[in-house]
Amino acid sequence: MPYILVIGSLNADLVVRTPRFPAPGETISGGDLAIIPGGKGANQAVAVARQGTSVAMVGRVGSDSFGPTLIQNLQNNKVDTNLVQISDSATGTAIIVVDSSGQNSIVLSPGANDKVTPADVDAVYFQDANMLLLQLEIPLETVIHAASVARQNGLRVILNPAPARSLPDSLLADVDILVPNESELKLLSGQSVTDIDSAASAARTVLAKGVKTVIVTLGSNGALLVTDERIAHIPTFSVDVVDTTAAGDAFIGGLAAALLKGKALEEAVRYGNASGALAATKFGAQPSLPTQDEVEQLLRR
């Protein structure tokens, strides 16, 4: 059966709502702590699995109590966790404070995600997989190695360059589809990205570094598909927006699952838009990731 590999991060998101952010040295009272499974790698693996597609996660959790919770959560979502290892360290966590206006302030502690090494990649059997999804919440040398090995084994490589950072051209040359948002594209191209024309121009600059296809996610403006041959703007769906957290992860899940099912690029971007739009209608990250039925229903509308 065709399947997707995700090599990336698993985090426990520790979320507390407060009336306002505390000042330095100040203690304030907040609401009850919510512990929510997160991390871009795990979110994208769940996004793919909810589209009815086989997916295996490669990554690390820590030897604390969060580790088994995150692994169990992936299993509950039908993600294969045989390649998730337990490191002798803390699990990756994001400490998130949300104020009454919905603004958030986040401290990320990479923990075990920082221990995902090129040797972990070498332990993976790539031959049976069809596609690799990568993000940038594990060490860059591991991402570079994974893209290279996947390319050698004939997998399609999709890189979501988040959180934003500059990348070596050697990595970009191993990427089939790069999926940045506007700020990530700005950083990678060194050009300002303010509208569709400037996004197209910046995407062309990144294509020149060796990426085959760039798909820029544009929030409520949908996505821009840019290859050497063409530029296509694909609008998203109009929805009642509640919280756009994980819209990008949902987009990648919808896109990757559709490509694996043999859809053409432009059609797969429509699946991505539908998934991203649906994720924006619900609160939170993983709880908002849509199912295959929900996406197909929106696409028919």
Ligand code: ADP
């Ligand atoms: P990120 O969350 O990574 O910054 P975007 O904000 O670009 O990514 O969102 C990813 C995708 O989710 C968009 O390309 C779009 O398809 C969908 N999306 C995001 N926000 C909205 C919105 N307000 N309305 C409809 N679709 C949205």
